[in-house]
Every structure is written in C-alpha cells, then in structure tokens.
Amino acid sequence: MFASVHVAGSRRSRSLSGDQFSKDFLSLARYFSPRLEMVDARTVVLDVTGLRGMWGSPRAFGAAVQRKAIEQGIHCRVALAATRVAAVLSAYGRTDVLTVIKPGREATAIATLPLDILARVANFGLQGNAATPVEVRNRNVSRMIKIFQRWGLATLGDLAALPRDALFSRFGTEGVMWQKCACGEESQPLVPTPENRLFEVALDLEWPVEGFEPLASGLRPMLESLVLQLSREGAAAAVLTVRLWLVTRVxxxxxxxxxxxxxxxxxxxxxxVLDLKSHPPPAGIDRVVVTVIPAPTRITQFSLFEKAIPSIEQLSTLL
Known part of the structure; x- marks a missing residue:
C-alpha cells in the first residue's frame, strides 16, 4: 500500500523559502514512514506497507496525515492505493482531501482523470533512460500526449481501453508503459529519497587545550562515534569538518x-591531526565540533585467486 501526499496550499509555503518548506514537508512525511520518494517539491509518495498495526486502516492513516499536516499549517490531499502511480494520480487529479482506492480498483478510480495529467508524473511513473536530458524527456512526453489527443482520447480511461498489443506495435514498450500508467499499474519500483542526516559530535573540554596530543586523544572517541553512526547507515565520510571554539571567543x-x-x-x-599541525589554531581550544558529510561506501568484490591489494581509500591516502 502506498500513500501520496500532495500540498494544495500552505500558509508555511508562503512564509518560508522553498528549501525550508521542502525540509518541513519531508519531515512531515518521514514522521509516518521512513521509505518515501519525492515526486516533486509539493508531492511525495510513502510506502506504508506493514504500518497497519501502528496507524490502523488506510483511511485512519490518511486522517492522521491530514491532522498532522494541519497542525503544521499545511493543507494537502492524501490518496492511498495499492500502487504508487494510482496514489499519485489520485492526489493530483481528485479534489477530495482523502481518497482510499481498494486493491484492484486502481484503473476504475482514475479513469475519469484528464489525459494530460500524465505529464505531471511522466518522469515518476514511466520508466525511461536516466541519461536522457530532462528537456528531451519533457518533449517526448508532450509529443505522446498530443498524439493521444489527436486520436480523440481525453481521459486516462480512454487510453486504458485501447488494445495493448496495438499500442505495442505502434509505439513499442513506451506505449505499453503509458497505458500501464493510465491503468494505475507499476512500471518501476519505489526509489527512496535519501535522508540528509547531519552526522555531528561535539566535545566540551574541561580546560583549554593547546597541544596536539591532548587534542588527538579527544578526537579519537569523537571520530569512533561518528564512524559507528556512519557504518549503521552504510555510509562513509566524504567531507570532514572540524570547528574549534577558541579561548579568544572565535x-x-x-x-x-x-x-x-x-x-x-x-x-x-x-x-x-596532520591538517591541524599544518594549519595550527592561533589560540587554546575550549570546544571541538566535528561534522561529516556522508557518501555511500564502496562495495568491493574480492577474488579467491588473486593477491589482495590495498583498497582505493588506502592508496589515495598514501599518495
């Protein structure tokens, strides 16, 4: 089961910057499910499979999302369906604040929606070549919709009613994917949007530190804690930042x-420590804050028949 949340209007969206509103919107979505995918800046789809014991029925889940959104000043439409595409199309096209589509009824529920609504979910609901520029993909989407409209098709139900083998012979797999989208069928799995977590630890020193040995002894447990957090997330440090609060209050x-x-x-x-020795702080240190920007870890496939060699990380550090 999937739930799509589409922001129709919000007091916060008018008072906050776009980036801040997107963060608040994502925070609202992650409150209900850690697995989600951003469709656009105002639409998100959640994987709510297995959450029935926590939130109750699909309608109860949708009502809980509505209440939480209203508390944050966000006015949204929520649609739940067995497929992502049906949920997103319903959230876009229907005016009801809460829509629950029973499994197997996806095509019927979205059949009356206008055909051009597919342009809003084409990059999400249609599987395509990720290397193709967005402008080219948008032109292809507009071209396909114009072709269907010239055929006299006006709704998703009209496209869904066409013979699938005839669409395949005319457009190939692209035509079949368009019809699957119009029927509310999945053509690709959910791709979770990664969470931009802040990996940071801080240490308040009992007295000002000026030498590198006592500083290193304080950095070791801090970095061990950060590495433990990163390993749990399957990530590694790509950028390492240390901020030192000096006795001069800078x-x-x-x-x-x-x-x-x-x-x-x-x-x-x-x-x-080597970097700090090359660029020593000008005064004693009262507080240390270490922040890491993560990146996915490398997965290495070792061979049983070849001699082990140093990893890329070790070679890069040595060189």
Missing amino acids: WYTRTLQLPAPICDSRMLCTLL
Whole structure:
C-alpha cells in the first residue's frame, strides 16, 4: 500500500523559502514512514506497507496525515492505493482531501482523470533512460500526449481501453508503459529519497587545550562515534569538518575534502591531526565540533585467486 501526499496550499509555503518548506514537508512525511520518494517539491509518495498495526486502516492513516499536516499549517490531499502511480494520480487529479482506492480498483478510480495529467508524473511513473536530458524527456512526453489527443482520447480511461498489443506495435514498450500508467499499474519500483542526516559530535573540554596530543586523544572517541553512526547507515565520510571554539571567543574551522569515502576512525583522526599541525589554531581550544558529510561506501568484490591489494581509500591516502 502506498500513500501520496500532495500540498494544495500552505500558509508555511508562503512564509518560508522553498528549501525550508521542502525540509518541513519531508519531515512531515518521514514522521509516518521512513521509505518515501519525492515526486516533486509539493508531492511525495510513502510506502506504508506493514504500518497497519501502528496507524490502523488506510483511511485512519490518511486522517492522521491530514491532522498532522494541519497542525503544521499545511493543507494537502492524501490518496492511498495499492500502487504508487494510482496514489499519485489520485492526489493530483481528485479534489477530495482523502481518497482510499481498494486493491484492484486502481484503473476504475482514475479513469475519469484528464489525459494530460500524465505529464505531471511522466518522469515518476514511466520508466525511461536516466541519461536522457530532462528537456528531451519533457518533449517526448508532450509529443505522446498530443498524439493521444489527436486520436480523440481525453481521459486516462480512454487510453486504458485501447488494445495493448496495438499500442505495442505502434509505439513499442513506451506505449505499453503509458497505458500501464493510465491503468494505475507499476512500471518501476519505489526509489527512496535519501535522508540528509547531519552526522555531528561535539566535545566540551574541561580546560583549554593547546597541544596536539591532548587534542588527538579527544578526537579519537569523537571520530569512533561518528564512524559507528556512519557504518549503521552504510555510509562513509566524504567531507570532514572540524570547528574549534577558541579561548579568544572565535571559531576556527578546517575542512578536509577526502579523496575517497573513508570509514576508518584512526585514519580520519590521523588526517585531521596532520591538517591541524599544518594549519595550527592561533589560540587554546575550549570546544571541538566535528561534522561529516556522508557518501555511500564502496562495495568491493574480492577474488579467491588473486593477491589482495590495498583498497582505493588506502592508496589515495598514501599518495
């Protein structure tokens, strides 16, 4: 079961910047499910499979989303269906604040929606070549919709009623995917939008530190904690930033752009200390804050018949 949330209007969207509103909207969606995919800046689809025990029936889940959104000043439409495409199309095209489509009734529920609504979900509901520029894909979408309209098709139901083999002979697999989308059928799986988590640890020192040895002894457990958090997320450090609050009441900041994602606390500590030795802070340190920008870890397939060689991360660090 999938739930699509489409923001029709919001007091917050008018008072906040676009980036801040998107963050608040994503936070609202993640409150209900960690698996979600952004369709556009105002539409998200949630995977709510297995959440019935927590939120109750699909209608109860939709009502809970509505209540939470209203608390945050967001006015939205919620649609639940067995497929992502049917849920998103219903959230876009229907005026009801809450729509629940029974499994197997997707094509009937969206049949009356206008055909040109497919342009809003083409990049989401139709499988295509990701390497194709967005402008080219948009032109292809407009071209296909114009062709269908010249045929006299006006609604999704009209497109769904066409013989599928005839569409395949005329347009190939592209025509079949268009009809599947009009029927509310899936053509590709949900691609979760990654969560931009902030990996950060801080340490307040009991007394000002000026030497590198005591600083390194404080950095080691901090980096071990960060590496543990990263490993749980299947990530590694791509950018490492240390901020030092000096006794002169100013921040001293150093940022390391790592040559490859690293998930080794000792290596990170060594690199950080070497950088600070090359660029020492001008005064004693009262507080240390370490922040990491993550990146996916490398998955290495080792061979049983070849001699092991150093990893890319180790080679990059040594060179």
